[in-house]
Amino acid sequence: MNQNLLLCGVGGQGIVLVSKLVASCAMQKGYDVMSAETIGMAQKGGSVFSFLRFGEEIASPMFGRGQADLMIAFEPAEAVRMLPYLKKDGCIIVNTKPVMPVTAVLKASAYQGTEMLAYLKQNVSRLILVNGEKACHEIGSPRVLNMIMLGTAVRHGLLPFSVSEAETAMRQNVRPQFAELNQKALAYAESEK
Amino acid sequence: MHKEFLMGNAAIARGALAAGLNLICGYPGTPSTEVLETAAKYKPETLYVEWSVNEKAALEVGAGAAYCGSRTMVTMKQVGLNVASDPLMSLAYIGVKGGMVIMVADDPGPISSQTEQDTRHFASFSKLPCFDPSTVQEAYDMIQDAFAYSETYHTPVLFRPTTRVCHAYSSVMIKDPEEFYHNTPEGFIKDSSRWVIFPKLSYQAHMQIEKRNAELSAVFSDYAGNQILPAAKTDCRKGIASHGISFTYVKEALKDRENPAVLKISTPFPFPEQKALAFLQNLDEVLCIEELDPVIERELTYLCGKHHLPVRILGKLSGHIRTAGENTCDSVSQDIASFMGWENPEEHKLPEPPALPVRPPVLCAGCPHRASFYAVKTAMKGKKSVFCGDIGCYTLGNAMPLDMVDTCLCMGAGVNITQGIGHTEPDTACFAFVGDSTFFASAITGAVNAVYNQADMTLVVLDNSTTAMTGHQPHPGTGRTMMGEIVQKISIEDVLKGVGVKTVETVNPFSLQEAVGTVKKISAEKGVKAIIFKSPCAMLIKPQQILEVDQQKCIGCRKCITSLGCPAIVTADGKVKTDDSLCTGCGLCAQVCPVGAIGRAET
Numbered sequence: 001m002n003q004n005l006l007l008c009g010v011g012g013q014g015i016v017l018v019s020k021l022v023a024s025c026a027m028q029k030g031y032d033v034m035s036a037e038t039i040g041m042a043q044k045g046g047s048v049f050s051f052l053r054f055g056e057e058i059a060s061p062m063f064g065r066g067q068a069d070l071m072i073a074f075e076p077a078e079a080v081r082m083l084p085y086l087k088k089d090g091c092i093i094v095n096t097k098p099v100m101p102v103t104a105v106l107k108a109s110a111y112q113g114t115e116m117l118a119y120l121k122q123n124v125s126r127l128i129l130v131n132g133e134k135a136c137h138e139i140g141s142p143r144v145l146n147m148i149m150l151g152t153a154v155r156h157g158l159l160p161f162s163v164s165e166a167e168t169a170m171r172q173n174v175r176p177q178f179a180e181l182n183q184k185a186l187a188y189a190e191s192e193k
Numbered sequence: 194m195h196k197e198f199l200m201g202n203a204a205i206a207r208g209a210l211a212a213g214l215n216l217i218c219g220y221p222g223t224p225s226t227e228v229l230e231t232a233a234k235y236k237p238e239t240l241y242v243e244w245s246v247n248e249k250a251a252l253e254v255g256a257g258a259a260y261c262g263s264r265t266m267v268t269m270k271q272v273g274l275n276v277a278s279d280p281l282m283s284l285a286y287i288g289v290k291g292g293m294v295i296m297v298a299d300d301p302g303p304i305s306s307q308t309e310q311d312t313r314h315f316a317s318f319s320k321l322p323c324f325d326p327s328t329v330q331e332a333y334d335m336i337q338d339a340f341a342y343s344e345t346y347h348t349p350v351l352f353r354p355t356t357r358v359c360h361a362y363s364s365v366m367i368k369d370p371e372e373f374y375h376n377t378p379e380g381f382i383k384d385s386s387r388w389v390i391f392p393k394l395s396y397q398a399h400m401q402i403e404k405r406n407a408e409l410s411a412v413f414s415d416y417a418g419n420q421i422l423p424a425a426k427t428d429c430r431k432g433i434a435s436h437g438i439s440f441t442y443v444k445e446a447l448k449d450r451e452n453p454a455v456l457k458i459s460t461p462f463p464f465p466e467q468k469a470l471a472f473l474q475n476l477d478e479v480l481c482i483e484e485l486d487p488v489i490e491r492e493l494t495y496l497c498g499k500h501h502l503p504v505r506i507l508g509k510l511s512g513h514i515r516t517a518g519e520n521t522c523d524s525v526s527q528d529i530a531s532f533m534g535w536e537n538p539e540e541h542k543l544p545e546p547p548a549l550p551v552r553p554p555v556l557c558a559g560c561p562h563r564a565s566f567y568a569v570k571t572a573m574k575g576k577k578s579v580f581c582g583d584i585g586c587y588t589l590g591n592a593m594p595l596d597m598v599d600t601c602l603c604m605g606a607g608v609n610i611t612q613g614i615g616h617t618e619p620d621t622a623c624f625a626f627v628g629d630s631t632f633f634a635s636a637i638t639g640a641v642n643a644v645y646n647q648a649d650m651t652l653v654v655l656d657n658s659t660t661a662m663t664g665h666q667p668h669p670g671t672g673r674t675m676m677g678e679i680v681q682k683i684s685i686e687d688v689l690k691g692v693g694v695k696t697v698e699t700v701n702p703f704s705l706q707e708a709v710g711t712v713k714k715i716s717a718e719k720g721v722k723a724i725i726f727k728s729p730c731a732m733l734i735k736p737q738q739i740l741e742v743d744q745q746k747c748i749g750c751r752k753c754i755t756s757l758g759c760p761a762i763v764t765a766d767g768k769v770k771t772d773d774s775l776c777t778g779c780g781l782c783a784q785v786c787p788v789g790a791i792g793r794a795e796t
């Protein structure tokens with residue numbers, strides 16, 4: 001059985017690292033892994049994604065709409081944008097903090113993120129909300145959102161490996177001076193709403 | 194053999210190393226850049242690596258090494274091949290001794306390019322064999338084959354993956370060092386009848402090339418990369434032809450289906466005619482699923498004509514496949530469903546979502562280009578001016594609110610385009626913006642042209658000491674090479690003065706007042722003059738203490754937002770704030786705020 005994961009968010013949120021860690025854990029489990037992600041200009045504040053698949057017989061690194069078993073969305077509007085890729089009964093983890101694009105700030109537009117969350121609540125049966133802003137604040141760094149999101153997915157049993165396996169992969173992939181902080185974020189347990 | 198999780202570009206580099214690579218050179222360009230970087234990272238003692246000043250230089254350096262019997266790889270993106278096309282066309286006639294692979298990455302979409310050109314055409318135009326891998330694993334294996342064919346046939350070969358292969362990751366089986374092939378170059382053997390191109394030699398070479406390509410077409414018909422996947426039910430009279438990443442989408446779409454038969458083409462040139470003929474037998478209709486141009490579709494149409502085959506060839510030319518943009522799993526499964534008369538898979542219908550914010554890419558928070566553009570904009574306010582841009586991060590200076598890029602064409606074009614505008618509209622203040630890497634790659638000749646032809650223009654060099662857009666490669670101005678040496682930096686100021694630009698001033702764009710003053714003064718002078726805005730890329734320096742908006746002082750005029758468009762300035766609950774996860778503390782906004790409401794955050 002293949003598993004399809006879709007990560008999405010805004011350039012600069014650290015999605016690529018999460019994709020790497022999931023891939024490395026899945027490889028450890030003996031799966032074949034393929035992934036595809038946004039690289040290039042869109043990484044500068046644009047919408048970014050990473051498709052990741054593991055299992056036995058995978059032909060393509062990308063998959064079509066309605067095929068993601070799990071989506072980890074780092075931003076509410078990006079979750080909505082990519083929602084068509086989620087399976088009918090798929091699960092989605094969403095960071096509730098919106099990232100305002102410059103275009104929206106300039107136009108003093110109404111985008112707040114709450115309208116996106118309301119839409120998600122109406123249309124997704126398995127929705128897990130993460131208050132990323134609060135979590136980052138409690139951990140003491142604005143740059144650990146990615147580990148908080150990964151930790152949440154693992155703790156909910158949505159990925160076939162444990163928090164400590166994710167931690168091992170993380171330690172192999174981040175600079176030693178950031179390992180402690182990232183470990184805290186991976187292990188961060190937010191009371192569910 | 195062992196398994197690793199590799200990016201397509203990394204697999205290409207590792208495959209080349211396993212094939213005994215002796216020299217690799219290239220010019221950065223998405224989606225090709227990581228090939229050379231990976232080779233440098235895993236560099237064996239014997240490997241020479243360089244970022245060349247541009248693609249033409251790279252191809253020529255590579256040719257010289259291949260003349261000596263080195264196994265050589267040259268990397269670039271598709272538009273880079275336009276720059277390298279002069280040596281390419283001639284080298285095709287001269288040929289090589291050591292295996293030489295020219296890795297040219299195409300970019301359907303386009304995702305990060307100016308054009309959707311198809312390097313497979315360059316292959317047939319230059320008459321060079323071309324390889325087109327579908328997966329990361331295949332890229333790893335095929336690059337080794339490419340070297341072998343190149344050496345056997347004494348010709349450079351093209352290897353052209355597309356973005357989704359270059360940037361895909363996959364677990365792949367790769368060789369252990371003991372299994373590597375080793376190549377010891379023989380050295381350059383003088384022979385002017387071989388290495389000096391003359392009309393007579395070219396005539397003979399041309400005949401040889403045509404003969405060889407006919408032979409290669411037959412050889413490629415047996416090449417493992419060109420495959421026919423037969424239909425399980427043999428009575429199906431429809432077939433699909435595909436290539437590259439699209440072939441994997443076809444496989445996904447046909448999962449759990451018994452038909453139709455599929456032809457996969459990995460060597461678009463010389464086209465494997467025998468293989469294709471075998472596929473066309475007993476078929477009535479073939480749908481060609483390709484990205485970029487309908488190369489396979491034309492070849493199959495031609496074959497049907499040549500052999501009087503009653504097969505309808507469908508694809509882009511027949512209007513069955515969209516002519517531009519990349520394919521996706523969804524588009525391919527729909528195309529196949531309509532071709533086969535299958536019902537389209539039922540889609541999970543979602544209600545209309547709320548209006549989604551658009552997110553065009555923007556200059557990073559703390560980017561020095563923002564300060565430079567803003568300084569020029571402020572200085573030239575109310576004056577008739579034109580701002581010619583170029584290729585790099587600073588193309589993003591076109592976005593609102595800066596709106597400072599009036600033209601952008603190709604690498605190094607801005608400095609010449611602005612001259613053309615100036616000769617036509619002498620009352621316009623003409624500016625050309627160029628980054629440091631692009632300056633060395635292709636703007637120096639433009640500066641010489643301007644000086645020689647008495648242009649009236651201001652060249653603005655945005656020097657952030659790196660090649661930022663493609664991921665921070667060194668260049669001649671950085672004083673670092675890919676061999677890890679620290680070398681003399683080539684000074685942009687000295688180059689400009691050397692070619693006769695009389696006024697060249699260097700200024701830090703974050704000293705806003707000084708920067709504006711410099712632009713005002715210099716742009717008023719006659720002739721060719723230059724300003725170098727020097728400040729390192731925000732991604733390369735440690736952020737300083739962030740800035741905060743003092744809510745007591747802020748009058749809510751939004752000037753910081755409407756003049757700069759820094760992604761770290763946001764509004765929340767009607768208040769203007771800085772975002773601590775993005776702000777680098779560059780200090781630009783503090784210089785723009787009319788009431789001094791923005792200052793360093795307390796620690």
Ligand code: SF4
Pocket residue numbers: 742746747748749750751752753754769785786787788789790791
């Ligand atoms: S420019 Fe100054 S006063 Fe105006 S909104 Fe920005 S911080 Fe407030």
Ligand code: SF4
Pocket residue numbers: 558559560739740757759760761762771772775776777778779780781782783
């Ligand atoms: S100091 Fe101001 S302009 Fe610079 S990054 Fe921070 S918010 Fe943006």
